[in-house]
Structure formats: structure tokens, C-alpha cells
Amino acid sequence: MRTKVIYALSIFAALMLVRNLYVxxxxxxxxxxxxxxxxxxxxxxxxxxxxxxxxxxxGVASGLYLWKGRQRNDELAxxxxxxxxxxxxxxxxxxxxxxxxxxxxxxxxxxxLTWALITWLIYAGYLMLxxxxxxxxxxxxxxxxxxxxxxxxxxxxxxxxxxxxxQHPAPVLTIRGADxxxxxxxxxxxxxxxxxxxxxxxxxxxxxxRQEGEQREIESLRRMAHAL
Amino acid sequence: xxxxxxxxxxxxxxxxxxxxxxxxxxxxxxCLALLGRNGAGKTTLLRVMAGLTAAxxxxxxxxxxxxxxxxxxxxxxxxxxxxxxxxxxxxFENLRLFGSLYGVKDAAGTARAWLDRVSLGNVGxxxxxxxxxxxxxxxxxxxxxxxxxxxxxxxEPFTSLDDRSIxxxxxxxxxxxxxxxxxxxxxxQLREAMELATHVLLLDRGKLTFHGPRPAxxxxxxxxxxxxxxxx
Amino acid sequence: MFLRQVWTVCAKDLRSELxxxxxxxxxxxxxxxxxxxxxxxxDPGADQIQEISGGLLWMSYAFAGALILNxxxxxxxxxxxxxxxxxSPVPGAALFLGKALASFVLLLIVELACLPxxxxxxxxxxxxxxxxxxxxLVLASWGLTVVGTMFSALTVNLRMRELMLPMLLYPMxxxxxxxxxxxxxxxxxxxxxxxxxxxxxxxxIGIDIIFTALAVAxxxxxxxx
Numbered sequence: 001m002r003t004k005v006i007y008a009l010s011i012f013a014a015l016m017l018v019r020n021l022y023v024x025x026x027x028x029x030x031x032x033x034x035x036x037x038x039x040x041x042x043x044x045x046x047x048x049x050x051x052x053x054x055x056x057x058x059g060v061a062s063g064l065y066l067w068k069g070r071q072r073n074d075e076l077a078x079x080x081x082x083x084x085x086x087x088x089x090x091x092x093x094x095x096x097x098x099x100x101x102x103x104x105x106x107x108x109x110x111x112x113l114t115w116a117l118i119t120w121l122i123y124a125g126y127l128m129l130x131x132x133x134x135x136x137x138x139x140x141x142x143x144x145x146x147x148x149x150x151x152x153x154x155x156x157x158x159x160x161x162x163x164x165x166x167q168h169p170a171p172v173l174t175i176r177g178a179d180x181x182x183x184x185x186x187x188x189x190x191x192x193x194x195x196x197x198x199x200x201x202x203x204x205x206x207x208x209x210r211q212e213g214e215q216r217e218i219e220s221l222r223r224m225a226h227a228l
Numbered sequence: 229x230x231x232x233x234x235x236x237x238x239x240x241x242x243x244x245x246x247x248x249x250x251x252x253x254x255x256x257x258x259c260l261a262l263l264g265r266n267g268a269g270k271t272t273l274l275r276v277m278a279g280l281t282a283a284x285x286x287x288x289x290x291x292x293x294x295x296x297x298x299x300x301x302x303x304x305x306x307x308x309x310x311x312x313x314x315x316x317x318x319x320f321e322n323l324r325l326f327g328s329l330y331g332v333k334d335a336a337g338t339a340r341a342w343l344d345r346v347s348l349g350n351v352g353x354x355x356x357x358x359x360x361x362x363x364x365x366x367x368x369x370x371x372x373x374x375x376x377x378x379x380x381x382x383x384e385p386f387t388s389l390d391d392r393s394i395x396x397x398x399x400x401x402x403x404x405x406x407x408x409x410x411x412x413x414x415x416x417q418l419r420e421a422m423e424l425a426t427h428v429l430l431l432d433r434g435k436l437t438f439h440g441p442r443p444a445x446x447x448x449x450x451x452x453x454x455x456x457x458x459x460x
Numbered sequence: 461m462f463l464r465q466v467w468t469v470c471a472k473d474l475r476s477e478l479x480x481x482x483x484x485x486x487x488x489x490x491x492x493x494x495x496x497x498x499x500x501x502x503d504p505g506a507d508q509i510q511e512i513s514g515g516l517l518w519m520s521y522a523f524a525g526a527l528i529l530n531x532x533x534x535x536x537x538x539x540x541x542x543x544x545x546x547x548s549p550v551p552g553a554a555l556f557l558g559k560a561l562a563s564f565v566l567l568l569i570v571e572l573a574c575l576p577x578x579x580x581x582x583x584x585x586x587x588x589x590x591x592x593x594x595x596x597l598v599l600a601s602w603g604l605t606v607v608g609t610m611f612s613a614l615t616v617n618l619r620m621r622e623l624m625l626p627m628l629l630y631p632m633x634x635x636x637x638x639x640x641x642x643x644x645x646x647x648x649x650x651x652x653x654x655x656x657x658x659x660x661x662x663x664x665i666g667i668d669i670i671f672t673a674l675a676v677a678x679x680x681x682x683x684x685x
Contacts, residue, residue: 066678066681069284071242071243118631118634121631122631122632125627125628125631125632128624128627128628129614129615129618129624129628132615132618132619132620132621132624133617133618135241135242136241136242136243137240137241137242137284137685138617138685141681141682141685142614142682145610145614145678145681145682146611146614146628148674148678149607149610149632149671149674150632152670152671152674153631153632153635156635156663156666156667156670157634157635160634160635160638160639160663161635161638163659163660163663164638164642216242216243217243219242219243219244220241220242220243220244221244223241223242223244224244226267278543278547279546279547279684280543280546280547280684280685281684281685282684282685296680296684298549298550298551299549301547301548301549302549304547306543306544306547308540308543309540310539310540310541310543310544311539311540312539312540312541312543312544313539313541313544314472314476314539314541315538315539316475316476316479316480317472317475317476317479321475325468325472326544326548328464328468329465329468329469329545329548329549329550330548330549331549355479371544
């Protein structure tokens, strides 16, 4: 059953992406100020949406783990976090490519960029913490606690950075403010491209969860072998 | 009311169950010896009883209270693998610290009394890091017993003790049993344990395979139980 | 009862630290070294030093703090003292707050020792509005300590815990450090805290409250496996 869902979702994501690529490159016109490069936004913004969704899922899963102590919630938390960090990386990379062409610089310490980088670092810390703990139950418990702090901190940082950067004169040009999105066709495309990305993320999460489950089984078999 | 009541304890490390559906009760005044091979779950069970780790399923009650209840833990004395005293504090400071953590009324006076009891009275104000191994072990005994706990949990207490500490531990144990305390100990030194134990509990790979009064056969032949229940 | 337990744990930590001074000495020396290194990174006589003074100070505080916080639970490992504390009747929250309080005092000592040194070396006004400096120090250091102590407990049984703690702690403390840097810079340039700056004070207070509540609520889960 799970395998079938994984296949179905991947096929859906692949077909949808091909269709979207066709529309994005051949259907939509160039944007009047930015030219062709604006198209990167159809990958940039949806990957941000996806990573937010993943981190929210991860936070909720960790909370549930602390409440109920079910290993599946831990598997979900780690899978969602890993996929979330990948999509943050995609978001950062696409954003930087866009910035290089439009602003002429790879990076600017704008509020949203800074926040994204911090978020990425915090969740990288979560993944590193997990690697350091051998006992699977302790790993699940301690990383769930860390995730509560991570989620809280990401929320606080979001607001704080905004205050910080708006207090200093900085390029306030954020992607959202760009003119391109005024066109409803383009806005629709954003959401249309989010669908396959989200489907892809779900597929990745499901595969990672299965791996985690198998990993846990191997570890427990190893313990059992030692006990014999 | 039982001193310890375990109702179907399951403890997992990942998917591996270190304790499987452990149920037993220990009446006050009993001395229970936990037996079993390495990895059978003796230490895990003791850690659950001490409140150091929680079982995922099942309940453990100490004098009718859940073990993470402060009052339940105040009634337990634990002597584990580590001696649990601070190197940078003096022997007296260590005992006074644990006395006040356990809510002993006159922590300082009790600490002094116990220092004399374990013959460390003349070095009570020296730092523990200057102590020899035997002195530390005696201090650890005092740390575990100073609040006169009605329940004692001892993990391999006789292992690696010197003769003087063994004599001391046996003396305070006998004294505790006399005042009606319950003692639960895990051990490999079967002969020492069999002289004390009124009951035995055998664990095999996380399962409870025997619990009952110490069979008379075990006095002459401590390994009798192993041959009878579980593997050779 | 609860407060007395907090105090007992705190006094124990302070007593054993003041006896060995392991964390205190290394952390103080480290902080001063960083302050010295800054003089090579920037022109120490320039006016712009005031504009970055808050950042410089708090960077050295944060680095020095990690040394103190690492020791907080690591000092319990020897002889299995951590187990002895956990199976004692002290609630996890009291144990945590006691240890956090002890680290907080140690961190404040280091910070207060660095402040005049920084003021002298870099010619900034540290002594004016000392009360305000103290206010910012207390608020930001508590946030740093409470999260740091929690992570010290979280990482105490890990390999490479000395490395792990700063990597987990710093990204999470950016809002607190940001506020502290901003407020300290304002104070160092001789201005008063008021108007727009209050938002940073409020942020610090909010961070302190939220993280303290979170830590107290979750510490029992961390300590008892």
C-alpha cells in the first residue's frame, strides 16, 4: 500500500513538473523588467512553502512524540526535517541565482535571507544532534526536545530579524515585492508548481520514514544478537 | 502495601525490549536478589525502580506512589556502579548536600554521625579527590544510607569493594533489614547474596522466569536456580 | 521547599566551581583573548568602534559562555553524580534551575570582569549608565544560560559534546544576542535606552520567559530516559 502511494505520488509529481516546465518556459511571456530570469520564482517560492510545511510537520511530530512516545512520530520528525532542510537549500540557491542577476550580488543581509540561513543552521543542528546519539529511544526523546526549542526559536527569529533589518537601511527588495506577481496567471503558476513539489516532498518523507524504520529494526536485531 | 509493585513493565531500546512484561511485588522487609546473566535486564530494572529511566509501558509504584514522585524517591537509597560523590567537595560537604537534598532534618549532624559510622570522621573535611578507593566506597555507602531509606536498591554492591567496605556494607545492610527496610540487590556474588536474600527473582533476556522465596537448595548450590529455570 | 532545593543545587555547583575555578579561569582567559584579537581585526582607535562595541562584547561573552555552560552538566559525569542527583527527590525543574542559576552567576562574573577591560582598551563609555548595562547583561545572559544549560543536559552523554553545544546554541540565540548587541551599542555610545529601543528590551524579556518555561517543562523528559 505504502509503496503504491509512493509510486503514484512520484508519477503525479513528474507529470505535473513536465507540464509546468512546458508552460513556464513556452507558455508564459517574459517579465517586463526582469526578462527571462523571473521564472526561477516558480521554483523558489514553492520550495520555501514546502520547507515551511515540512518544519511545521516536524515540530508537530516531535510534540506528539513527547506526548505519546510513539516511534513513528520520531521517524516522521526526522524525515520531514531532512526534506525541509533540502528545500531550504534549494530556496537559498535559487534565490541567490536570481539575486546575482537582478541585484548583481549573490547575497545580501536582507531580513528574509538572514532568517532562512539561521533556520537552516538550526535544523542542521537538529540533524547533527541525532547523529551523536546511539540509543534510538534516547535519540528520539532528546531530538524531540531540541525540536521544540528549534521551532520556537525559528518563530522568534522571524520577527526579530524583521525588526533588526528594517531598522537598518538595507535593500528591502524582496522577491514578493517584485512586479512579476501582479499577473494572476503567474500567481496561479506558483501554486500549480507547488503541488508537484509538495508531492515530491511527501514521497521523500515516506521513503525516509521507511528507511528510519528499517534502520531501527536493524539496530534492535543487533542488540538482540549481542544479548544472545 | 507493597514496597515495590511492578505492573507489566516494558522497556525498549529502539525496538529491542530490554524488559518484557515484568510483574512482581516486594513486601516490606523482604530482601530480594535479582539474578540473571549479563544483559538480562537487571541493571535496567534497577534503574527503572530508582526513577533514573522510565518504562514505556506498565507502572512502577514505590510504597504506592509513582516513582518520579518526590516522596517516593525520598524513601529510596541507591548504591549503583558509580559512587555518586563529588571530587571537589569534602566528605562532609558531600553528605550534607545529599542529606539536605533528601530532606534530612539535621543534615550537618547526620552527616557527621555517618562519617564516624563509616570511619571517615577524622578525614571528613578533606576533599574526596584525596581519598583512596576504599574510602570513597565507604563514603558512597554513607551517601546511600544516610536518610535511613525504607527501600534500598543496590546494583552489584559487592563487586570491586575492598574487604573493609564489604564488611561495612554487610553491617549496614543487616541493620537496615532489622529495622524493617526492604532491600533489592543485583549481584554476581551468589554466595554473599544468598545469605541475605529472602526472595529471588530471575531474569532471562528481559523476561521474568522465576520469582519467589529463596529455594533452600540455593544455599548449598547457588547456581541451582539457573539450571532449574532458563538456560544452563 | 522547591526554592531551597534550587538553592542547594546552585550552591553546590558554585562551591565546587569556585574551588577548582576550571570553567571560570578558562572562560575569562578566553574572553580576554578574543577581546585582544579584535584589536587586530579592527582599528581600535577609530570612532566606528563604538558602533560595533556591542557586537564585539557579546561575541566574546557568547564564546566564553559556551565554556561555562559545557561544564554545567559535564561536571556531573565523574563518579556518576548526575544519576545521584536524578534519583534524589529533587524535581528535575529544581535541579535545572539550580544549575542554570549557578552558570548564570559565573557568566555574569566573567562579563563584569570583561566590561571595564573592554572600556579601557577600546576607549568607550562603559561606566556611564552602569545600571542599564547590568540590566541588559542580566536579561541576555539569563536567556543564554537557560538555553545553554538545557543543551548542556541534552548533549551531556554525547561524543564531541564540547563541539556540539556551541553549534546548537549559537544559531538559536541569535535573537537574544542581536538584542543585547543593539542595546549595548546604544549604551556604549552614551545614549539612553528609550523610544525605539524598548522593542529590544521587550524581545529579551520575551525570550527569557518563553525559553525558561519551555526548559522547565521539558527538562524532566531530558533527564529521565
